Amino acid sequence: MKKGPWTAAEDAILVEYVKRHGEGNWNAVQKNSGLARCGKSCRLRWANHLRPNLRKGSFSAEEEKIIIDLHAQLGNKWARMATQLPGRTDNEIKNYWNTRMKRRQRAGLPIYPQEVQEQAAASHLKQRKHLVEEVEQEDKLTDPHSSSTSSFTSILGRSQRRKLNFNTPMTIFDHPSFSSVVNPLQNQTNSVFSSNTDTKFNFFGENKANAGLTLPLCPASPYGSSSSTMFNQSFAANQSFPASQPNNYDSGNHSYNFNFTAMLGRASYVFPGLETELSSIQTPPLSGTPTSSSYASGGEGLMGATSNSGAIENSQSTTGKKLITDDLMEEMSSMDDDLISLLANFPSAMPMPEWYRKGGGQSSGMASENLGLASRHQDASSAPTQELAWALEPCWNNMPGIC
DNA sequence: AACTCATTCAACCGCTGTTTC
DNA sequence: TGAAACAGCGGTTGAATGAGT
Numbered sequence: 151m152k153k154g155p156w157t158a159a160e161d162a163i164l165v166e167y168v169k170r171h172g173e174g175n176w177n178a179v180q181k182n183s184g185l186a187r188c189g190k191s192c193r194l195r196w197a198n199h200l201r202p203n204l205r206k207g208s209f210s211a212e213e214e215k216i217i218i219d220l221h222a223q224l225g226n227k228w229a230r231m232a233t234q235l236p237g238r239t240d241n242e243i244k245n246y247w248n249t250r251m252k253r254r255q256r257a258g259l260p261i262y263p264q265e266v267q268e269q270a271a272a273s274h275l276k277q278r279k280h281l282v283e284e285v286e287q288e289d290k291l292t293d294p295h296s297s298s299t300s301s302f303t304s305i306l307g308r309s310q311r312r313k314l315n316f317n318t319p320m321t322i323f324d325h326p327s328f329s330s331v332v333n334p335l336q337n338q339t340n341s342v343f344s345s346n347t348d349t350k351f352n353f354f355g356e357n358k359a360n361a362g363l364t365l366p367l368c369p370a371s372p373y374g375s376s377s378s379t380m381f382n383q384s385f386a387a388n389q390s391f392p393a394s395q396p397n398n399y400d401s402g403n404h405s406y407n408f409n410f411t412a413m414l415g416r417a418s419y420v421f422p423g424l425e426t427e428l429s430s431i432q433t434p435p436l437s438g439t440p441t442s443s444s445y446a447s448g449g450e451g452l453m454g455a456t457s458n459s460g461a462i463e464n465s466q467s468t469t470g471k472k473l474i475t476d477d478l479m480e481e482m483s484s485m486d487d488d489l490i491s492l493l494a495n496f497p498s499a500m501p502m503p504e505w506y507r508k509g510g511g512q513s514s515g516m517a518s519e520n521l522g523l524a525s526r527h528q529d530a531s532s533a534p535t536q537e538l539a540w541a542l543e544p545c546w547n548n549m550p551g552i553c
Numbered sequence: 554a555a556c557t558c559a560t561t562c563a564a565c566c567g568c569t570g571t572t573t574c
Numbered sequence: 575t576g577a578a579a580c581a582g583c584g585g586t587t588g589a590a591t592g593a594g595t
Contacts, residue, residue, distance in 0.1 A: 155563070155589085177580070193581075194564070229583055244584075245562050252560085 152186040156195055160185060164192055166198055173201075198239045205237030209246055217243055222262055222270040 168184045177190030213235055220231045228240035251261055
């Protein structure tokens with residue numbers, strides 16, 4: 151079966167075939183036309199280059215705006231985005247986005263224009279607030295005598311139990327605890343923050359335009375999504391631990407493990423509102439220091455070192471390739487209890503992995519950039535004002551490029 | 554002109570979901 | 575009901591091309 155670029159002759163054969171037989175049944179193309187291409191390749195060639203009404207050439211300003219808006223809403227859902235842009239293919243949009251992102255990253259610009267960030271953030275928060283309200287409303291119906299204010303962890307657990315839906319990720323940043331922190335931050339920093347569905351660059355990016363605040367808002371669901379996958383791969387790359395098998399990050403449920411840890415970890419240190427709640431849980435000290443490889447593998451790392459993370463550890467042993475397995479779904483259905491355990495085992499003073507320590511703040515690059523985070527973690531008892539000050543430090547800026 | 558490095562984008566790969574038998 | 579085939583998606587790769595020196 152031939153691979154590589156298509157020739158004009160091959161194109162002609164494929165076009166002729168589709169004219170006669172229509173689209174679909176791509177594996178039959180080779181049998182019926184003699185074209186030495188696999189069905190997949192034929193489908194791709196037809197969809198991306200040969201089908202009628204394709205728009206070629208660079209994207210117009212209008213199209214670019216649509217893509218940016220759609221990406222803010224959908225994340226890396228290229229095929230869905232393509233349905234909104236007649237004549238454009240998912241591949242084109244994906245390529246456009248990736249190059250655009252790299253360009254902006256190099257230029258130190260935020261991935262999204264500010265107005266798009268704000269729109270997406272508003273929409274995101276609205277959705278999540280609604281979700282939390284629903285749970286609280288349900289609580290009142292089932293137990294009218296219960297306290298009107300639920301704890302964050304309780305809400306989170308129950309929201310997930312009821313609404314476990316990986317397409318509409320629940321983030322821990324949706325809790326009102328966050329709004330009370332985020333809103334003042336917004337005022338102080340000229341509303342520079344983002345809550346879009348693919349915030350990997352806001353997490354680790356070089357958003358110099360956002361200097362002063364790059365809030366680590368949850369890129370998407372901690373339970374697995376394309377953006378979470380990207381997040382992990384990017385993170386792995388940035389931290390210089392082996393990423394020689396990048397697919398492991400999305401094929402072995404490691405995304406869930408690591409990402410979730412990271413979210414909770416950072417959130418607990420950044421946001422005073424949540425810090426209060428998390429710090430009220432007794433946290434036994436962790437023995438040992440996770441190694442970089444343990445972060446990458448999801449093995450005996452941060453999570454593995456704790457005793458009550460069985461549910462999450464189990465998820466790694468699944469042999470299937472699905473990111474979210476049925477077993478995992480089941481495990482997460484009991485998230486409420488597990489989450490409490492998880493939080494209870496999450497260290498308030500997180501041991502620093504090797505790559506955090508390296509450099510000691512003297513050298514340039516990742517290690518020194520992390521110094522603020524490292525020292526921050528080692529002093530989890532800082533006063534809220536210090537928390538805020540730290541959150542506002544541009545410590546996430548100037549990180550190595552993602553790509 | 555020759556070389557290197559960066560960028561672009563077509564094509565591939567691995568995976569998941571759906572349909573068919 | 576389960577296996578196989580098919581279709582589609584998103585991430586990645588690598589050849590072609592362009593820009594810079």
